[in-house]
Amino acid sequence: MIDLRSDTVTMPTDGMRKAMARAEVGDDVYGEDPTVNRLQDMVAAMLSKRYALFVPSGTMANQLAVRAQTQPGQEIIVESTSHIVRYEQGAAGALAGVQLHWVSGERGIMTAEQVECAIRPNDPHSIPTGLICLENTHNAGGGTIYPLSTIEKIKSVANQHGIPMHLDGARLMNAVAATTLPPTAYAQHFDTVSLCLSKGLGAPVGSLLISSRQDVIERARRFRRMYGGAMRQAGVLAAAGIYALEHHVTRLQEDHTHAKKLARLLQQIPSVRISAQHVETNIVIFEVIDQRRTPQEIVAALKQQGVLINAIGGRSYRAVTHLNISAKQIEEAGTIFARVLTS
Ligand SMILES: Cc1ncc(COP(=O)(O)O)c(C=O)c1O
Structure with a gap:
């Protein structure tokens, strides 16, 4: 996960x-x-x-x-x-x-x-x-x-x-x-x-x-x-x-790099609204335009594919990078987001 x-x-x-x-x-x-x-x-x-x-x-x-x-x-x-x-x-x-x-x-x-x-x-x-x-x-x-x-x-x-x-x-x-x-x-x-x-x-x-x-x-x-x-x-x-x-202080830069990468991957998904230039540290907030599913259903669909994020109200979601997330997992998450959010 x-x-x-x-x-x-x-x-x-x-x-x-x-x-x-x-x-x-x-x-x-x-x-x-x-x-x-x-x-x-x-x-x-x-x-x-x-x-x-x-x-x-x-x-x-x-x-x-x-x-x-x-x-x-x-x-x-x-x-x-x-x-x-x-x-x-x-x-x-x-x-x-x-x-x-x-x-x-x-x-x-x-x-x-x-x-x-x-x-x-x-x-x-x-x-x-x-x-x-x-x-x-x-x-x-x-x-x-x-x-x-x-x-x-x-x-x-x-x-x-x-x-x-x-x-x-x-x-x-x-x-x-x-x-x-x-x-x-x-x-x-x-x-x-x-x-x-x-x-x-x-x-x-x-x-x-x-x-x-x-x-x-x-x-x-x-x-x-x-x-x-x-x-x-x-x-x-x-x-x-x-x-x-x-x-663990200087390594936080790694989390920031991962967050920026994730934002760029999310930006490529047509249903996602994100200002990638506003991702300054380890928190990525974005919106998903999806008339068919509720935020809870979207979170559940992502979970089923192996990614956990939080719905934070309205059409907004939050993903946070940290110590236990690798560059490879960011790539994997990007693929899962693309699959779930375009389906
Ligand atoms: C900005 C900020 N302040 C304070 C807290 C509270 O920390 P704790 O969960 O340890 O009470 C949090 C928790 O996420 C936070 O994001």
Whole structure:
């Protein structure tokens, strides 16, 4: 089976499993897990921030960022198709008590002007804006890389209004691999950054919340406990993350090459609508014009032929390349797509 549903479906490599088995561990709630501490120090240094907190998931890292930097009754500015809006079960409202102010971006990217317009006036009638959240790369936007110049402009708006910025960097390393910019080039503009080890980096579990603000990380640590995310001998998981960061960052370029190749193959199929030039990293979003079959039937027909993808609403589909997908499998997938989507 060629599983293109997500980059979360990767299996730990042999090297990673060995690193996990060898990991020195302790009780992380006491701050005594040496491997967790090493991972946190490593990631904080990588982003030139002072602190990092290991958490079970990207969702928790985002939600801790929201909770630790806002007050109930505030509003946060988010892009309308961002992970925080679509896929976190309304947690920002349910757990942090904040309201989401959606801005519709272009393939997930907001402009500084849009963000500025979304900031409420500072008067007794209006809701205070507590946080501005960006997502890089942008998942639902199609793996879009946030242009650094746009981030800089948004940051300047945020500074003028004294509003902190959070980056959902679940796939920040894809942006880093694609642009060859250092992670600090992005991270420097944000008060908090979340980073996932379990997407393209290929670790089984784990994310980090990174910040130079000690007060924010200490609040996040308490909320991590409240949300049930404080772990004990988590070093076995952190070891996988360290291994992923040491071995799987530059190879992300391979996933991007595969995604671009897949987009070119899909472009040749008459029923497919795709902007291949918009495939910047490892996510390929496309439409299929087929009056006879439902998206579920198309997904099932592809599965029957050996390719798994996700239908993501309307006529749109998402295919994601990753560590366990080879160049040969991309060619095979292209042949299967052509057969199923032209039948
Ligand atoms: C952009 C983005 N942020 C956050 C997450 C959440 O990660 P997790 O599934 O580990 O909660 C995802 C998951 O796919 C994501 O794509």
